[in-house]
Amino acid sequence: MKSLETRLRALRDSGRKALVPYFMGGLTPDWIQHVEAAVHAGADAVEIGIPFSDPMMDGVVIQEAALRALRADTTLDSICADLEALSNSVPLIAMTYFNIFHHYGLERSAGKLQASGVSGAIVPDLALEEADEWIAACDQHDVATVLLVAPSTTPDRVRRLGQATQGFAYASARMAVTGRSGGAGDAARVVQSIREVTTVPTYIGIGISSEEQAKEASGIGDGVIVGSALVQIILDGGGAGEVESFVRSYRAAIDG
Amino acid sequence: MTDPPYMSSPDQRGRFGNFGGRFVPEALMPACLELESAFVDAWADSTFVEEYHRVLRDFAGRPTPVTPLERLSDKLGIRLFAKREDLAHTGSHKINNVIGQTLLTKRMGKHRVIAETGAGQHGVATATAAARLGLECTVYMGEVDTVRQVLNVFRMELLGATVVPVTSGSKTLKDAVNEAMREWVTCVEDTHYCLGSVMGPHPFPWMVREFQSIIGHEALRQMREHGVDTPDAVVACVGGGSNAAGIFAGFANTSARLIGVEAAGGAAVVSGSPGVLHGMRSLLIQDEFGQIEEAHSISAGLDYPGIGPEHAHLAEIGRAEYYPIGDEDVLDALALLSELEGIIPALESAHAVAWIAREAGRSLPTGSSVLLNLSGRGDKDVAQVRAMLRGES
Ligand SMILES: Cc1ncc(COP(=O)(O)O)c(C=O)c1O
Numbered sequence: 001m002k003s004l005e006t007r008l009r010a011l012r013d014s015g016r017k018a019l020v021p022y023f024m025g026g027l028t029p030d031w032i033q034h035v036e037a038a039v040h041a042g043a044d045a046v047e048i049g050i051p052f053s054d055p056m057m058d059g060v061v062i063q064e065a066a067l068r069a070l071r072a073d074t075t076l077d078s079i080c081a082d083l084e085a086l087s088n089s090v091p092l093i094a095m096t097y098f099n100i101f102h103h104y105g106l107e108r109s110a111g112k113l114q115a116s117g118v119s120g121a122i123v124p125d126l127a128l129e130e131a132d133e134w135i136a137a138c139d140q141h142d143v144a145t146v147l148l149v150a151p152s153t154t155p156d157r158v159r160r161l162g163q164a165t166q167g168f169a170y171a172s173a174r175m176a177v178t179g180r181s182g183g184a185g186d187a188a189r190v191v192q193s194i195r196e197v198t199t200v201p202t203y204i205g206i207g208i209s210s211e212e213q214a215k216e217a218s219g220i221g222d223g224v225i226v227g228s229a230l231v232q233i234i235l236d237g238g239g240a241g242e243v244e245s246f247v248r249s250y251r252a253a254i255d256g
Numbered sequence: 257m258t259d260p261p262y263m264s265s266p267d268q269r270g271r272f273g274n275f276g277g278r279f280v281p282e283a284l285m286p287a288c289l290e291l292e293s294a295f296v297d298a299w300a301d302s303t304f305v306e307e308y309h310r311v312l313r314d315f316a317g318r319p320t321p322v323t324p325l326e327r328l329s330d331k332l333g334i335r336l337f338a339k340r341e342d343l344a345h346t347g348s349h350k351i352n353n354v355i356g357q358t359l360l361t362k363r364m365g366k367h368r369v370i371a372e373t374g375a376g377q378h379g380v381a382t383a384t385a386a387a388r389l390g391l392e393c394t395v396y397m398g399e400v401d402t403v404r405q406v407l408n409v410f411r412m413e414l415l416g417a418t419v420v421p422v423t424s425g426s427k428t429l430k431d432a433v434n435e436a437m438r439e440w441v442t443c444v445e446d447t448h449y450c451l452g453s454v455m456g457p458h459p460f461p462w463m464v465r466e467f468q469s470i471i472g473h474e475a476l477r478q479m480r481e482h483g484v485d486t487p488d489a490v491v492a493c494v495g496g497g498s499n500a501a502g503i504f505a506g507f508a509n510t511s512a513r514l515i516g517v518e519a520a521g522g523a524a525v526v527s528g529s530p531g532v533l534h535g536m537r538s539l540l541i542q543d544e545f546g547q548i549e550e551a552h553s554i555s556a557g558l559d560y561p562g563i564g565p566e567h568a569h570l571a572e573i574g575r576a577e578y579y580p581i582g583d584e585d586v587l588d589a590l591a592l593l594s595e596l597e598g599i600i601p602a603l604e605s606a607h608a609v610a611w612i613a614r615e616a617g618r619s620l621p622t623g624s625s626v627l628l629n630l631s632g633r634g635d636k637d638v639a640q641v642r643a644m645l646r647g648e649s
Contacts (some may be wrong), residue, residue, distance in 0.1 A: 053547040054430065056437050057281050063424055075545045098279055099532045104548025124281050125532070129269060138645060150283035152444060157285065175283055175445075177438045 004119040004144035004167035005093050005200065008223075011044055012201045017254050018168075018223025018244055019214070020203060021230050022047040022095065024065035025082065026074025028234060032085050037240040039090050041247035047225065048083070048118065050076055050096035051173050058126040059179030061228040066236060069190075076104055080116035093120035093146060093167070106137040114141035116142055117118055120167045122146045135164070149194055151186035162197035169194045174207040179228035183213040184220055191221045211253035218254040226250060262575050263465070263501075263566070270458020273572060275565035278457040279537045287444040288535075292459040294364050297357040299466060301393040304359065304622060307510035311355050312470065315388065318343040318352075320471075322478035322627070332616035334623065337482060338599070339503060347472060348602065348632030349499040356467035358385040361448040363597060368392040368447040371437040373397070374401055374429035374495065375557035375604065377408050377632055378452030383417035390391045390417060393417040396436045398428040402558045407634055421560035426550040427646040428559045430493075454497025455566035457535030461564050465501040472506020484625045492629035493607040494578065495557045496524075497564035501629035504576060512627075514576035516567060517611040519558035522525025522551030525571045525578035526560070531551035538565040553636070554583040554644075585610040590634060602632035603641070 011018055021038045023031060025048050034059060035046050041250060051066035051074055058066070076096075083092070094113055101123065121143050127133060135145050144167030149158055152175060162169060171194060174185040179184040194202045204217040205210045205225030217224045233242050270276045270292075278288055298304040321338045329336045334398035354371075361369055373379030379395040383629050385394035395412055399421040403407050412419050425431035433456075440449045454461045454468070478486055489509045492500035494516040502569040504514045517527065528539035533548055541549045541561040551561045563578075570576035586603055589610035594600045599610060608628055612620065620626055634641070 040529075054425065054434055056434055056534070061423070067425075070547060097532075097539075099542070099548070101545045102532050102537075103542065125279050125535070127278055127280055127282065127285055129285075130277050130279055135341070148282045150281070152283050152286045154286055161282065172283060176442050180442075191329075227297075 002119065002142055002144040004093070004165050008045070008168050008201045012222045013174045016044070017218040018201070018203060018206050019247070019254055020045045020047055020223055020225045022049060022225065022227035024049040024051060024062065024069050025074055025079035026051065026069040027065050030240070032082050034234060034238045034243045037244040038247045041142050041244045042251035043090060043247055044223070045047055045091040045093060045148055047093045047095050047122070050079055052097040052100055055097060057177050059177045059181040059228060060234050060237065073241060076100060076109065076254070080112055083116045086117065090121065092118045093122060094118050095122040098126045100125050101134065105139065106134055110137040110141040110143050112210065113143050118143065120144040120146050122166055122170060124148060128164060145226055146170055148172055150192055151162040151190055152240065156194045159197045160197055162194050162200070165200060168203050168223065169198065169200040171204045172206045173204050178204060178206055180207060181206040181209040182219045188215055188220050191255065211249055213254040217256065224254065260631050262570070263373045263505050266458060266462050270462065272569035275465035275538050275568040276458055276461055277537050279532045280457045281441065282376035283441045284444065286441055286582050288459070290364070291560050295459050295463045298360055299487055304363065308356055308359055311359070312352065316351045316355060317343065318470065319474045320344050322475055322482060324482060325597050328593065331596065332379060332529070332613060334614070334620055335625040336612065336628060337350070337479065337484070337487070338628045341471060341499060341629065341631050342599065342601065342633035343607070346377070346381045346384050347493045347635060348377045348381070349468060349502060350378045350500065351384070353452065353464050353467045353498060354385040354563050357448065357450045358389050358391060361391060361450070364486040366446050366448045368443070369450045370394045371450045371452060372396050372429065372432035373495045374406040374432065374559055375454060375555065375636065376401065376412070377557060377636065379410055379417070379419070380415070381412050382450050382625055383412040383415035384418045386417065387415045389413065390520065393648065394601060396422050396432040396439065398422050398426070398432050401429070404556050404640060405636060408466045421516065421624045422565055428550070429556065430561055437534070445548060453498040453536060454566060455496040455536060455562065457603040461536065461566055464498050465505060468498050468502025471499065471629065472504060475503060476506040479627060486510045487512050487627040488624040489515055489620055490627045491515045491606045491608045491612055492515065493558065493631060494563060494567065495560050495604060501564060501566060503629040503631055505513035508575065514570065515609045515611070516576055516578040518578055519553035519555060519607060520579050520582040521552070521553045522558055522560055523580035524561065524563035524626060525567070526580050534563055536565045538562050539568040543591065552584060554586055555607070557602070557604040558607065579611055580612045581607045584616065589613055590641060599630065600634035600638070601630055604636050605631045
């Protein structure tokens with residue numbers, strides 16, 4: 001079992017619901033401080049977006065963040081270099097599109113992630129059927145390959161995805177790209193279908209953009225992923241202080 | 257050349273050699289699988305195939321003729337023929353594909369289609385086919401293209417479609433595809449994504465080629481009627497590559513050279529490298545970090561930084577050749593065909609004309625027989641061409 005999964009299983013078994021904020025790597029020069037602020041405020045793991053020019057699964061907020069990060073010359077290498085300054089120790093999970101790793105080299109990408117303290121990767125456009133080589137590369141470097149299950153996923157696919165996912169299963173709450181608010185949506189059904197086939201922790205994302213929605217989703221799954229709502233704050237000029245109070249209030253909503 | 261037959265079906269995973277596949281979010285996987293099985297089923301069903309051919313005949317005006325281009329032939333010293341997709345309903349080859357896909361949409365029990373468009377030709381064709389079948393239709397079009405092709409926007413609206421300008425990224429074709437994919441995720445239950453070229457995730461590259469292969473099958477027969485058993489070369493412009501794939505399909509297993517002409521500012525075979533975009537592994541124009549670059553072309557329909565995966569494969573195995581043509585040669589070619597033959601070609605098709613004009617007497621030896629796929633008519637471009645010739649843009 002990959003170390004990410006060992007940690008996230010232990011977290012679940014301790015009775016704590018995971019809160020996983022998403023940051024776009026390189027969005028601002030001080031983005032690492034945002035990550036630290038989130039950890040300080042009670043994040044249990046952090047997703048690090050690596051910007052791609054054509055983010056097919058992202059709505060306008062993360063598209064804009066990717067564009068800004070790219071304009072600031074952000075690359076896989078620059079993000080990994082920035083991560084060296086990170087002093088905390090919650091699990092880090094990279095999120096990007098397959099072309100970034102394909103171009104960098106699969107084996108080399110996985111090695112780079114591991115060397116930078118990243119223990120998981122989410123590649124939303126890499127369908128399970130195309131993922132063998134990537135999973136094999138990640139297996140060499142203790143990087144967990146986290147797979148998504150969507151409301152449209154058929155039962156036979158849930159079984160295969162549930163068996164193949166590592167670290168946690170990413171339950172998509174809605175049929176939508178990131179950044180469309182709306183709460184837990186189909187999450188209960190999706191989580192239920194995943195739990196029938198695997199004991200891996202199940203986190204809910206896509207559509208969670210308020211404390212109430214986070215609370216609702218954490219009552220269904222083992223954790224909650226919050227992306228666009230947080231990234232919007234940074235796009236609007238918010239700094240580490242705003243990030244900290246954002247995460248703190250989500251933490252309180254989930255725990256309360 | 258290695259193992260014919262060329263241009264047969266892709267493998268189980270939708271691969272043509274090293275290219276193709278299905279790189280889509282899980283949310284779209286079930287729809288892609290459903291589409292694949294619906295297409296396989298329909299394409300083997302004579303009722304469906306007959307209806308497709310009947311609609312192409314009665315509605316779209318097929319078969320389109322092959323015209324000997326006599327004055328241009330004299331000028332270039334070759335025997336040049338044009339497959340007249342400009343004479344198909346809506347003015348380009350795009351209608352062949354959308355007739356197939358909208359019939360399939362109905363067969364799958366869906367009542368709405370979405371589409372991306374660059375020049376607007378695929379959007380107009382989709383809106384047309386949707387109107388004919390009473391399907392709802394929404395077309396995503398880069399904001400830049402809605403300005404360049406403002407009349408096509410109006411045409412789509414006349415046909416009852418909704419046109420959504422796309423303001424993300426480079427605001428051209430690639431972003432229109434991104435946006436259509438994002439939308440498809442939200443409505444995949446009742447909506448079919450009517451992709452406009454031989455690109456995207458499996459089964460699209462294969463299915464669109466099959467729906468376009470009527471061009472090549474007709475042309476092979478028609479060339480024989482003109483006394484040419486096998487032309488020495490078959491030349492087509494390439495954006496995503498659907499008109500080229502369609503005509504190549506008729507000649508892939510003959511001795512004809514197959515030549516695809518890309519816009520120099522979007523020449524994925526010449527300037528690209530392997531990558532993954534829009535659901536496929538193919539050749540893409542990208543920077544050293546794998547970020548997709550913006551294509552630049554005088555013609556909105558060729559403004560795409562990639563190429564269909566089967567073309568990437570045909571290039572890799574050497575069965576087809578791909579060459580770039582710069583914007584500067586395209587206007588001359590458009591004028592040449594207009595003045596000598598009385599046919600105003602689309603800017604896209606004019607790329608193929610420009611390559612032939614340049615290569616006649618060189619890599620197209622004097623006296624050789626050449627089949628040009630005239631993918632569309634130039635009416636949509638005349639305002640733009642007029643402005644350019646007057647130095648206004
Ligand atoms: C007339 C015409 N030819 C060619 C193309 C390029 O598409 P493809 O390469 O798929 O044939 C277009 C696209 O808009 C077009 O309108």
